[in-house]
Every structure is written in structure tokens, then in C-alpha cells.
Amino acid sequence: MKKFNDWLAEKITIAFYSMWAFYVFFIYGLIPLKFPFYEDKILYWSNFVQLIALPAIGVGAVVLAKKHEKTNQEIYEAQEKRAQEIHDSVMEELKLAKEDRQELTALVKYLHEKLERNGS
Structure with missing residues (x-):
């Protein structure tokens, strides 16, 4: 039941947080200008929608936040x-670079010693 309630609250929240809901309620709010004798019924239904929508939107906001x-x-x-x-890849490359540097250092040292022996 909780899953259904969360689903419904999410759908209601998304519906009420839309421009379509704004347009519907805006037009609904203008009805008493054209038909003033329906003002009491429109007020009743406006309050009813608010009473129903407020808790649903609150729960929907929590559900959406968790999501x-x-x-x-x-x-x-x-x-x-x-x-x-x-990071692991970079560290592996660094390890290989250090090994290459050690090999090159040993090679340079070997060549330097060989040149010193041949040059003396």
C-alpha cells in the first residue's frame, strides 16, 4: 500500500507542479467573473481541492526528494x-615510469663508466 501511496503522491505532485495545472486553476478562478451565481460552489470546490492536494503534495515532495x-x-x-x-591507472603508469627511469639511470651510469674506462 505504501508503494501505491508514494506513486500516487508523486503523480499528484508532478501534476500540480505543472503549467497545465496553473492554466486550469487560472481559468477556474475566472469563472465567477462570468457566472457570479456559481461563486459559492466554486469556492467550496477550491477549498476541497486544497484540502486534498496539500497533504498529497507534501508527501509527493518527500517521495521525490528521496528519489x-x-x-x-x-x-x-x-x-x-x-x-x-x-587513480589506480595513473599510479600504475607512475610505477612503470619509475621503473623506466631506474633502467635509464642504470644505463646512463653504465655508459658513463664505459666512457671513463675507454677515455682514460
């Missing part, structure tokens, strides 16, 4: 994983 928080957490974890992969 976005979960999505943001998944994005953060994926970025952390990718950052760790990049």
Missing part, C-alpha cells in the same frame, strides 16, 4: 568508482 537523493547517491558512487579507477 533524487537515491539518484544522486548512485551518481556519486559511480563517480567515486571512476575516480578510483583513474
Whole structure:
């Protein structure tokens, strides 16, 4: 039941937070100008919609916030994983570069010694 309630609250929140809802309520609010004798019925239904919509929008906002928080957490974890992969790759390259430098240092030392022996 909670899953259904969360789903419904989310749908109601999204519907009420739309420009279409604005247009509908704007036109609805203008009806008493054309038909003033319906003003009491329109006021009643306006209050009814507010009483129903307010808690649903509140719950929907919480549900949407949790949904976005979960999505943001998944994005953060994926970025952390990718950052760790990049770090590991860079560290491996650094290790290989250090090994190459040690080999080159040994080669330069060997050549320097060989030149000193041949030059003396």
C-alpha cells in the first residue's frame, strides 16, 4: 500500500507542479467573473481541492526528494568508482615510469663508466 501511496503522491505532485495545472486553476478562478451565481460552489470546490492536494503534495515532495537523493547517491558512487579507477591507472603508469627511469639511470651510469674506462 505504501508503494501505491508514494506513486500516487508523486503523480499528484508532478501534476500540480505543472503549467497545465496553473492554466486550469487560472481559468477556474475566472469563472465567477462570468457566472457570479456559481461563486459559492466554486469556492467550496477550491477549498476541497486544497484540502486534498496539500497533504498529497507534501508527501509527493518527500517521495521525490528521496528519489533524487537515491539518484544522486548512485551518481556519486559511480563517480567515486571512476575516480578510483583513474587513480589506480595513473599510479600504475607512475610505477612503470619509475621503473623506466631506474633502467635509464642504470644505463646512463653504465655508459658513463664505459666512457671513463675507454677515455682514460
